[in-house]
Amino acid sequence: MKGVVMQHYPFTGDQVDAFKSQVLAHVLTVEDDRWCSFRHHHALMADRWVGPDGANPDASREELVAQAMMSCNVPSRAVIAVRGGWQLVGEIEQQPIKFNPGAGLYVWSISPDAGHTLQVWLSYPAMPKGW
Structure with missing residues (x-):
């Protein structure tokens, strides 16, 4: 949603920005065939979608990280x-x-036992394969 600031409780804006930035830096290194597998196969598995939004297999890596970032x-x-x-x-x-x-899953939290994580799924909106 354009113009909407997503809240990622209980994380600070700096933590969210750092996670997004470092995940994107890594996503940009993922080999093209692997990236295409996540976007053109895994993301289209509608039986594993976490919401009503349809998959956009042609989303850029930058667009996907922005879209799929969740707590x-x-x-x-x-x-x-x-x-x-x-x-x-x-x-x-x-x-x-x-x-x-x-x-195709990234995860971070303030501690291993903290009750929340930040995540990015390369298969978004489908849950990661095997989950």
Whole structure:
């Protein structure tokens, strides 16, 4: 929605901006074939959509990060426990930003047990594959 400022409770604007910036920097390094797989296959799986918005497989990487950035009430420790293969792609306030290349999922929180995470799914609006 243009002109609407999304609130990502309980994160500060600086934390949200840092997460977005570092995730985008990493998304720009994702190989084209991998990116296309997430956007032209996984994102179109309507049975896994989290909302009424349809997938836009042609969204740019910048557009997707802006669109798909969300806060969730799931601790990062719980998210990271779901699947292995996580990679460290950045850090905010001494806490890691992790990426799961199999699922196309980025996650960060102020601590491993904090009640909320910031996330970006490369398959947005579909939940990441295997979730």
